[in-house]
């Protein structure tokens with residue numbers, strides 16, 4: 001099979017959701033489709049401790065985070081599926097955001113009893129900023145939840161994206177009858193067991209027990225309303241990230257998952273072209289290229305080795321091949337490579353655009369690095385910086401260690417493990433992160449790699465806004481709304497809360513405050 005054919009089969013996506021919406025349950029069902037696992041309950045390494053036996057760094061052991069489940073790949077119906085994990089709960093970190101730079105589409109799972117929740121919103125913003133196509137699955141229809149129309153309304157208004165219900169639910173909770181599969185003109189009946197019953201619209205006449213049910217009739221009326229008033233399905237809009245196809249079901253039952261997955265896999269995009277310093281790189285190009293979106297440090301404490309996660313963007317990867325690291329121009333042989341599946345780390349011999357491989361990192365890679373073959377000389381667009389939300393002041397416990405302290409800080413910042421800020425006047429260091437886990441990793445690595453114990457003093461959640469240097473008037477800020485400098489000495493205000501931010505904006509209308517989520521808008525038009 002040609003490189004182009006291989007590439008076109010790839011479907012590389014991530015699932016985004018708020019903790020407990022059903023991401024693990026859904027992932028598990030997908031892995032069952034791929035015959036990657038035989039029974040449910042295998043993915044839940046967290047609870048069973050299945051993965052905690054191997055050689056991950058200590059902190060990972062404690063938390064039971066497993067790198068093997070960071071990427072899962074399997075074949076399904078002629079497609080090669082790559083699912084990237086977006087760690088949530090306490091594992092939420094900048095890596096979670098960065099993972100979204102390595103996917104071609106996203107599945108957003110919403111708990112139908114709750115609607116849009118905080119973490120979904122954050123991750124959604126990243127997708128929107130990157131123009132990533134989003135497919136929505138509204139979960140837990142086996143429970144009494146919110147009205148479907150109400151949920152669609154919330155998605156449209158909160159997320160500013162058009163919705164198109166691909167399926168429409170008839171009832172919910174105890175009265176859940178199934179879904180109208182609007183796209184395939186059939187009713188998918190909920191039988192209460194794993195077998196879904198598909199009834200083509202043309203045969204519904206023979207199912208009076210269904211069509212005479214008041215819940216069914218109400219749902220049908222509602223759907224007809226949506227048909228008349230709503231937007232039509234528009235694949236181009238979907239691929240631009242302006243419309244999201246919505247499916248209803250239950251990951252646990254499971255119900256509606258297969259209907260969803262089959263449609264998703266068909267419409268989800270293949271690997272897209274990417275922007276580089278030398279113009280657009282086509283995924284069909286014969287020359288290999290890829291970029292590093294995540295580095296997992298200290299997987300084995302004895303060897304201190306690290307694994308760099310590479311998203312392949314073009315050409316073919318072969319184990320043992322030589323690549324050039326764009327940033328330094330050095331040649332590196334990729335002899336140790338791994339691909340990740342749910343249950344084991346296997347050696348990967350080849351890979352194509354869309355695939356994710358783990359390569360051994362002898363401490364030379366950085367997040368955002370490009371690797372290439374042949375005479376190519378370019379770098380992929382820098383990975384965006386994401387706005388941190390948590391801030392802590394950091395000092396070395398032992399002042400005698402200030403040299404190592406600074407060195408460690410510098411290297412970990414460069415690696416993208418944390419973001420560093422400085423007080424506007426003093427030499428006070430402040431560390432910004434998007435999740436608590438980043439601090440724990442930071443503390444651990446400072447101690448183990450740089451031999452420095454650090455003290456972290458929480459400053460709580462803050463809303464960072466960048467402000468042009470020439471507009472800075474120090475009298476406008478205080479400890480609550482603190483003025484700091486980022487790594488490049490750009491002034492940033494750390495607002496205490498949403499209220500202070502709004503109050504400030506109202507009072508100083510002429511001051512331009514910049515939100516990183518907005519400046520990082522990714523232009524997908526490539527024009």
Ligand code: G4P
Nearest residue numbers: 018019020021022023024025139140142143250251252253
């Ligand atoms: P997460 O990865 O997004 O955090 O969610 P996860 O799949 O772990 O699901 C969170 C809880 O919601 C689990 O229950 C799970 O069984 C339940 N759940 C997931 N999908 C559905 C669904 O479609 N319907 C219903 N009713 N529940 C669903 P738990 O009690 O917290 O965990 P467990 O002990 O059952 O594993």
